[in-house]
Amino acid sequence: MKIIVVGIGKVGYTVADQLSNEGHDVVIVDTNEKVLNAVLNSLDVIAVSGNGASRRVLSEAGVEDSDLVIALTGSDEINLLCCLLATKLGANGTIARVRNHEYNEDVSLIKDSLGLSMVINPEKEAADEILRILKFPSAKNIDTFAKGKINIVSFTATCNCTLCGKAVKDSFSGLKARALACAVERENKIFIPFGDSVIEENDVVAVLIAPNEIASFFKEIGLPVNTVKRTMIIGGGRIGHYLATEMCRLNMDTTIVENNPQTAENLSYLLPKANIICGDGTNRALLMEEGLKEASAICCLTGFDEENLILSLFAKKVVPNIKTIAKINRTAFNEVVKSLDIGSVIYPKFITASQILQHVRAKKNNIGSNVETLYKIIDNKVEALEFHVGDESELVNTSLEDLLLHNNVIIGSINRKGNVFIPRGKDTLQVGDSVVVVTTIQGLSDLDDIIKD
Amino acid sequence: MITYVLGILLMTEGALLLLPTVIGLYYKENVTPFLITIGTTVLSGFVMTRFKPQDKTIVSMDGFAIVSLGWILISLFGALPFFLSKEIPSYLDAVFEVVSGFTTTGSSILTDVEALSKEMLFWRSFTHWIGGMGALAFIMAILPLAKGGGNLQLMRAESPGPDVEKLVPKSKSTARILYGIYVIMTVVEILLLRCGGLSFFESVTLSFGTAGTGGFGVRNSSIAEYSLYTQIIIGIFMTLFGINFNFYFLLFCGKLKSAFKNIEVKSYLGIMVTAVLLIALNISHMFGSFFEALHQAAFQVSSVMTTTGYATTDFDKWPEFSRTLMLIVMCVGACAGSTGGGFKVSRVIILAKSAKRELKRLAHPRSVSVITMDGKRISDEVVTGTNVFFFIYVVIFIVSLLIVSTDKQDMVTNITGVIATLNNIGPGLGKVGPTGNFSLFSWYSKVVFIFDMLLGRLEIFPFLMLFAPTLSGHKKVR
Numbered sequence: 001m002k003i004i005v006v007g008i009g010k011v012g013y014t015v016a017d018q019l020s021n022e023g024h025d026v027v028i029v030d031t032n033e034k035v036l037n038a039v040l041n042s043l044d045v046i047a048v049s050g051n052g053a054s055r056r057v058l059s060e061a062g063v064e065d066s067d068l069v070i071a072l073t074g075s076d077e078i079n080l081l082c083c084l085l086a087t088k089l090g091a092n093g094t095i096a097r098v099r100n101h102e103y104n105e106d107v108s109l110i111k112d113s114l115g116l117s118m119v120i121n122p123e124k125e126a127a128d129e130i131l132r133i134l135k136f137p138s139a140k141n142i143d144t145f146a147k148g149k150i151n152i153v154s155f156t157a158t159c160n161c162t163l164c165g166k167a168v169k170d171s172f173s174g175l176k177a178r179a180l181a182c183a184v185e186r187e188n189k190i191f192i193p194f195g196d197s198v199i200e201e202n203d204v205v206a207v208l209i210a211p212n213e214i215a216s217f218f219k220e221i222g223l224p225v226n227t228v229k230r231t232m233i234i235g236g237g238r239i240g241h242y243l244a245t246e247m248c249r250l251n252m253d254t255t256i257v258e259n260n261p262q263t264a265e266n267l268s269y270l271l272p273k274a275n276i277i278c279g280d281g282t283n284r285a286l287l288m289e290e291g292l293k294e295a296s297a298i299c300c301l302t303g304f305d306e307e308n309l310i311l312s313l314f315a316k317k318v319v320p321n322i323k324t325i326a327k328i329n330r331t332a333f334n335e336v337v338k339s340l341d342i343g344s345v346i347y348p349k350f351i352t353a354s355q356i357l358q359h360v361r362a363k364k365n366n367i368g369s370n371v372e373t374l375y376k377i378i379d380n381k382v383e384a385l386e387f388h389v390g391d392e393s394e395l396v397n398t399s400l401e402d403l404l405l406h407n408n409v410i411i412g413s414i415n416r417k418g419n420v421f422i423p424r425g426k427d428t429l430q431v432g433d434s435v436v437v438v439t440t441i442q443g444l445s446d447l448d449d450i451i452k453d
Numbered sequence: 454m455i456t457y458v459l460g461i462l463l464m465t466e467g468a469l470l471l472l473p474t475v476i477g478l479y480y481k482e483n484v485t486p487f488l489i490t491i492g493t494t495v496l497s498g499f500v501m502t503r504f505k506p507q508d509k510t511i512v513s514m515d516g517f518a519i520v521s522l523g524w525i526l527i528s529l530f531g532a533l534p535f536f537l538s539k540e541i542p543s544y545l546d547a548v549f550e551v552v553s554g555f556t557t558t559g560s561s562i563l564t565d566v567e568a569l570s571k572e573m574l575f576w577r578s579f580t581h582w583i584g585g586m587g588a589l590a591f592i593m594a595i596l597p598l599a600k601g602g603g604n605l606q607l608m609r610a611e612s613p614g615p616d617v618e619k620l621v622p623k624s625k626s627t628a629r630i631l632y633g634i635y636v637i638m639t640v641v642e643i644l645l646l647r648c649g650g651l652s653f654f655e656s657v658t659l660s661f662g663t664a665g666t667g668g669f670g671v672r673n674s675s676i677a678e679y680s681l682y683t684q685i686i687i688g689i690f691m692t693l694f695g696i697n698f699n700f701y702f703l704l705f706c707g708k709l710k711s712a713f714k715n716i717e718v719k720s721y722l723g724i725m726v727t728a729v730l731l732i733a734l735n736i737s738h739m740f741g742s743f744f745e746a747l748h749q750a751a752f753q754v755s756s757v758m759t760t761t762g763y764a765t766t767d768f769d770k771w772p773e774f775s776r777t778l779m780l781i782v783m784c785v786g787a788c789a790g791s792t793g794g795g796f797k798v799s800r801v802i803i804l805a806k807s808a809k810r811e812l813k814r815l816a817h818p819r820s821v822s823v824i825t826m827d828g829k830r831i832s833d834e835v836v837t838g839t840n841v842f843f844f845i846y847v848v849i850f851i852v853s854l855l856i857v858s859t860d861k862q863d864m865v866t867n868i869t870g871v872i873a874t875l876n877n878i879g880p881g882l883g884k885v886g887p888t889g890n891f892s893l894f895s896w897y898s899k900v901v902f903i904f905d906m907l908l909g910r911l912e913i914f915p916f917l918m919l920f921a922p923t924l925s926g927h928k929k930v931r
Contacts, residue, residue: 020622025621025626026622033832041512041605041606044604044623044624046618046621046622
């Protein structure tokens with residue numbers, strides 16, 4: 001597909017990189033020529049310099065025959081104008097990043113009236129992600145499939161987890177909650193577990209599970225389930241604001257520490273239920289005074305990666321079983337971050353990029369194959385894809401245990417007429433089902449590709 | 454990564470060597486030299502590709518190193534058939550001939566071209582064709598070489614011109630489109646020449662020589678013996694291959710307006726027409742009719758300006774004014790992004806514009822002005838780069854001239870010899886004129902010429918990088 005990415009910041013670069021690697025023809029547009037030149041040295045794309053909301057620049061980038069225009073500049077208004085123009089000039093689809101809190105309420109109106117294919121709000125997405133993690137503190141990540149009817153939950157198997165040291169088929173069949181282990185990460189290596197695979201201590205395990213069973217599942221395997229009660233949010237930026245809004249709605253006890261008096265005042269006006277503290281979040285005395293010791297979770301969302309890391313480490317030191325979430329913008333030193341014991345880490349640009357990628361995949365597959373949704377889980381190393389089972393599929397009516405699948409593929413769940421369940425060996429696929437396939441193979445495009453030739 | 458890509462390059466060369474082998478078999482000639490060469494080339498390439506890199510990225514320094522080392526390697530291996538078959542007894546001479554082929558220069562050390570066997574003649578012309586568009590671009594068009602921007606680093610180092618512009622987002626598709634245009638134009642020329650009554654072998658070899666703007670002929674008299682029709686076809690195609698290939702891409706896409714707005718193409722044709730008219734007036738007394746003079750002037754000018762180097766007459770015997778004009782268009786060269794060599798019309802335009810800007814700045818010290826080309830702004834880096842290029846170009850010219858002058862040749866021969874090799878033209882004036890050749894120089898002058906040809910083809914910088922302290926330091930760290 002021919003895709004134009006307008007605005008090459010952190011997110012724009014990640015998106016352009018991943019799209020280009022997937023084989024799309026990417027044109028990047030930015031006003032800063034220095035940035036463009038730097039990107040040209042590392043990505044296989046072409047660049048057009050200029051304002052992406054001007055007709056001349058868009059035409060030069062070839063908007064007339066483009067399949068998708070993604071506007072990711074720093075300004076919501078430019079993004080919207082760019083998408084509006086692009087649609088009028090003949091682009092096949094448009095995605096705009098809109099991050100202003102005030103526009104967020106009218107997103108669907110904006111989307112429909114401007115004819116956008118998708119509106120993306122990285123901060124909102126990041127806040128939603130954090131909230132999911134907070135609701136289930138043992139979980140590292142939670143992704144939703146099949147319109148929220150099935151989740152992929154990843155967690156670390158700690159020493160008191162009953163799964164450790166047992167083969168998957170033994171430990172999981174004894175559980176009341178119906179869950180399926182679909183990926184295991186051990187020392188940076190990822191594999192798809194089968195019946196005989198043994199889960200060891202400190203593995204990161206990803207399981208497919210229905211959302212209402214998550215709590216009971218964790219209880220059964222011996223991981224803490226106490227939902228977060230008191231939460232501290234350091235940094236009242238956009239993510240903090242979205243997060244606090246949701247938490248207040250859920251009646252959770254929320255404290256926001258924000259340095260800028262004006263922002264703090266504004267937050268207190270918008271979030272009457274939250275406890276707003278104006279002060280430096282990296283001040284030890286302040287944190288203690290505001291009850292870090294009593295908090296069950298801390299979200300470090302300042303603008304500095306270093307501060308977020310240090311704060312998380314510090315919180316873990318002071319309150320050993322606190323749930324910490326750190327926002328990290330730069331991914332260049334990923335390995336270092338991972339080697340630290342800091343609980344969950346949120347990469348807003350990855351969240352955004354993977355959502356855009358998912359949209360692009362789906363759009364592309366509408367033409368060629370039948371992937372419905374795609375998620376990248378466990379540091380983007382594993383893909384979970386949702387397929388629709390078509391009439392001509394070779395997999396229909398054979399029981400799953402008789403199918404000769406590739407070694408690194410697992411069929412995770414089946415959605416049959418709105419009824420979602422996790423299949424066992426005796427189950428078969430029917431025409432009209434949609435299935436979730438978890439795999440380490442990148443770029444699967446058809447359900448039949450999962451069988452061994 | 455460098456070793457790996459070079460290995461692939463050698464294996465590709467081995468594959469390309471199959472073509473002259475087939476020709477040899479067809480004409481029932483001894484193909485053992487080719488078979489031996491293919492064997493050694495593919496084997497060395499195979500061994501080198503065993504060093505499979507984990508990290509498939511190419512930084513710009515790697516790009517320069519791959520391109521310059523690659524060109525040296527394919528030349529050293531490509532010279533083997535000539536040497537092994539004893540058709541060119543000295544290895545240095547064989548290397549000279551092949552470098553002259555790959556760099557599309559067309560200078561020769563052979564006194565009697567017709568004495569070569571058909572397979573060798575074919576290989577000579579075929580090197581022009583490969584070198585014209587670039588050997589690495591060829592690989593890039595078929596294989597996924599590097600990840601991300603790495604391909605651009607290679608393209609940037611190999612393709613001629615002050616700045617590289619991809620036609621489409623993917624380097625691979627860009628390389629494919631360029632090769633597509635190249636192949637189509639070559640085939641059209643072959644067909645047209647075939648219609649003019651040339652043998653298939655001659656049509657193909659001459660077309661290769663034209664397409665790469667090389668200039669190796671298959672007869673001692675270059676093109677002079679052929680019919681008027683053949684000469685006109687070759688003349689037209691030389692001019693066409695000297696035009697920026699982006700122009701054809703735009704034509705192909707139906708963007709006629711922006712294609713014909715291209716200032717470089719316009720200047721290129723403008724300079725050419727002016728030179729042709731002036732020379733035709735100047736030499737009209739030497740030929741029977743003005744048309745004859747015009748034809749000779751047009752062929753010769755397009756030949757040296759595109760840096761091809763075919764000749765239909767000995768322009769060394771022309772009056773001084775015409776010879777000087779020829780020398781000037783030799784230095785200007787063809788368009789950037791074409792298969793031609795030389796200083797490149799676009800660089801001349803940039804230099805002229807920056808000179809104008811500096812003059813304006815002297816008069817109005819606070820004036821701000823941006824250099825543009827085709828309505829697009831030329832960044833200061835490109836302008837500075839062009840100025841530096843010009844300076845180094847002159848320095849290399851002077852140094853080469855100084856070394857060559859220790860040989861016992863006259864000044865005109867030395868100067869034009871260096872110009873002809875550095876600009877990848879082929880023939881110069883004096884003893885290296887259209888009827889002469891480079892065999893009279895000593896071995897070290899030939900080495901200098903070989904370096905000049907490579908420097909000229911790879912646009913100086915990649916080759917200089919090889920000797921620059923930054924790069925060697927970088928290698929040691931590895």
